[in-house]
Amino acid sequence: xxxxxxxxxxxxxxxxxxxxxxxxxxxxxxxxxxxEKHPDFLRDFRGDTIHPSTLTLLDELGLGEWxxxxxxxxxxxxxxxxxxGRTMTVADVSRLRVPHPYxxxxxxxxxxxxxxxxxxxxxxxxxxxxHEVTGLLRExxxxxxxxxxxxxxxxxxxxxxxxxxADGRGSVTRHxxxxxxxxxxVPVDAWWFRLPRHGEEAEDQLIPRMGGRRFAVALPRTGYxxxxxxxxxxxxVRRLGIDGFRREVAAVCPQFADRMTELASLDDVKxxxxxxxxxxxxxxxxxxxxxxxxxxxxxxxxxxxxxxVQDAVAAAGLLAGPLSRGTTGEVQGRELAKVRARRLLxxxxxxxxQQALHRGLxxxxxxxxxxxxxxxxxxxxxxxxxxxxxxAYVVGVGVRPEHAPAFARxxxxxxxxxxxxxxxxxxxx
Numbered sequence: 001x002x003x004x005x006x007x008x009x010x011x012x013x014x015x016x017x018x019x020x021x022x023x024x025x026x027x028x029x030x031x032x033x034x035x036e037k038h039p040d041f042l043r044d045f046r047g048d049t050i051h052p053s054t055l056t057l058l059d060e061l062g063l064g065e066w067x068x069x070x071x072x073x074x075x076x077x078x079x080x081x082x083x084x085g086r087t088m089t090v091a092d093v094s095r096l097r098v099p100h101p102y103x104x105x106x107x108x109x110x111x112x113x114x115x116x117x118x119x120x121x122x123x124x125x126x127x128x129x130x131h132e133v134t135g136l137l138r139e140x141x142x143x144x145x146x147x148x149x150x151x152x153x154x155x156x157x158x159x160x161x162x163x164x165x166a167d168g169r170g171s172v173t174r175h176x177x178x179x180x181x182x183x184x185x186v187p188v189d190a191w192w193f194r195l196p197r198h199g200e201e202a203e204d205q206l207i208p209r210m211g212g213r214r215f216a217v218a219l220p221r222t223g224y225x226x227x228x229x230x231x232x233x234x235x236x237v238r239r240l241g242i243d244g245f246r247r248e249v250a251a252v253c254p255q256f257a258d259r260m261t262e263l264a265s266l267d268d269v270k271x272x273x274x275x276x277x278x279x280x281x282x283x284x285x286x287x288x289x290x291x292x293x294x295x296x297x298x299x300x301x302x303x304x305x306x307x308x309v310q311d312a313v314a315a316a317g318l319l320a321g322p323l324s325r326g327t328t329g330e331v332q333g334r335e336l337a338k339v340r341a342r343r344l345l346x347x348x349x350x351x352x353x354q355q356a357l358h359r360g361l362x363x364x365x366x367x368x369x370x371x372x373x374x375x376x377x378x379x380x381x382x383x384x385x386x387x388x389x390x391x392a393y394v395v396g397v398g399v400r401p402e403h404a405p406a407f408a409r410x411x412x413x414x415x416x417x418x419x420x421x422x423x424x425x426x427x428x429x
Contacts, residue, residue: 003156007033007126008329010146010160013167014041016108017291017308019115021126021164026125026318027408030323033158034119035148039133041109041116048108048219048226049302052093052396054309058344059249059402062410066114069416071222072106076211077205077388080373089206092388100233101398102204103317105221108337113153131156135175136287143286149268161329173257173292178285180294181277184355187363188215188230190272190358191237191298195225195259211371214252215362219302225416227253228299233274234364238386246271250277269327275393276351279367283336285318290315290339295347298354300362301395307343307350313402316337320407348398353394 009025011018014036022034025264050067076259077095079087094101096109130151135143137157156316165194166172172319174181195218196203203220229249237245246260264268282294291308319340321384323329364370381387 002161004157006159006273006328007031008160008323009095009162009164010035010158011164011166012146012173013165013171013291013293014038014112014116014129015168015291015308016111016115016269016305017164017293017312018058018164018166018414019112019119020309021166021253021290021312021316022125022127023119024124024313024405024408025113025120025320026119027403027410028320028422029124029407030315030329031124031126032085033128033160035125035130035131035133037156038128039130039151041112048105048111049305050104050106051303051398052096052100052102052405053398053401054306055104056098057309057402057404059099059195060409061118062119062413065412066118066416067104067106070106070110070114072104072110073203073220073222074102074104075204075220076102078392079205079207081207081209088377089388090373090381091392091395092385093392095386095389096392096396099178100398105219105226108305114416118413121413133167133173136173141285143284148174148381150271159193161286161323161326162331163288164315164409165287165293166291166308167293169277169292170294171289173287173352174279174289174293177287177289179281179284179289180368181279181281184276184278185358186274186276186298187233187235187358187366189228189235189274190228192226192228192264192270192272194221195227195256195262197221197223197225209252210361212251212367213366214248215365215370216249216252218253218256224258227256228272230362230366231308237269242266257280264307272299278347278351278356282340283333284331286330288315288319288331288339290338290343294340294343295351297351298358299358300354301350302376303350303398304384305345306398310346310398310400310402311339313344313404314342317405318342318400320405331397341402349399350394353391 008031011034025032078091134245135147208217215227219226250257278295290311378427
């Protein structure tokens with residue numbers, strides 16, 4: 001039998017945008033269900049950067065101490081190597097006058113588990129794992145809910161005043177709604193893997209490596225590096241074999257030559273099809289898209305999580321009231337349009353900066369026309385190091401930072417015992 005239920009709001013996708021939106025709406029007293037198709041949050045090589053504005057948001061939600069207990073590293077600067085052996089600081093987050101002047105690097109599953117635990121304290125919050133959305137319900141020309149399938153094959157229908165698509169760049173919900181994003185050209189794809197990090201190696205700065213038509217970024221994590229090796233769009237590095245791939249990485253990152261054998265096989269290398277796109281309209285009647293479902297970001301700057309979270313905060317502040325009215329919580333199109341109107345400028349500015357970096361730095365390096373950043377930029381930042389605070393602000397705080405609405409703010413919550421998801425996952429398998 002197909003089960004049928006009714007909620008004020010259904011959020012599709014248990015990523016950062018979906019979990020933050022679900023938590024905030026629940027704190028406003030809105031009955032909200034978050035549907036996540038996976039059994040847990042254990043996906044490797046997701047966006048693991050928590051920016052200063054998100055850290056401030058966690059403080060406002062009473063979750064700052066919970067996050068502080070999660071193992072993480074702190075990155076204060078992004079520097080680029082120059083041909084003469086010097087380095088150039090292009091973004092100095094430590095210069096920002098914010099409560100948390102750094103980018104925290106933490107596994108995304110820890111961040112999402114934290115949000116799930118916070119949501120579980122709210123009576124109107126309902127998180128359902130292993131629930132895969134298979135289609136949209138429609139009534140009177142508007143989206144009125146979702147159809148879903150559980151892991152055991154049983155199905156259900158969940159009617160709602162509003163459906164929010166927060167299911168990422170390949171959003172199935174967006175596809176069913178007939179919304180198509182505008183695509184922007186991207187010159188590279190990313191191949192992600194891990195290598196051990198030695199205890200004496202600094203963790204407070206991020207240094208992209210480039211040269212010889214190669215580009216790589218090593219993100220310092222607790223006990224290891226998470227490395228993105230960039231290759232020209234459409235090029236499959238698996239053709240190199242594991243030995244060839246090790247040589248390519250060691251050529252651009254010679255400091256890792258002593259540990260490349262830790263990369264046992266190409267099964268340890270995960271592919272990311274980098275996309276940059278944006279919906280022209282973020283909503284249709286009864287449905288709203290946020291986060292990557294509305295605007296897929298390049299990994300340049302690691303801003304995807306930050307923008308997705310800020311979308312969710314803006315949406316909660318604008319829609320909690322309309323969702324609470326009436327008997328069904330049906331939200332009018334003009335209310336949904338306010339979310340895009342508020343979040344469009346920071347989205348466009350950030351994507352434009354990413355496109356500029358693609359054109360001015362990454363593509364010339366990949367094509368062999370340059371071995372590093374433009375000399376004029378290097379000279380300017382060398383003479384005026386304080387300029388590095390400007391890109392740090394755009395990346396770390398954002399063009400229009402969002403703050404927790406009053407209804408969602410809490411004093412610091414009592415200590416929490418963090419889960420150990422890797423152990424639980426291993427036991428479950």
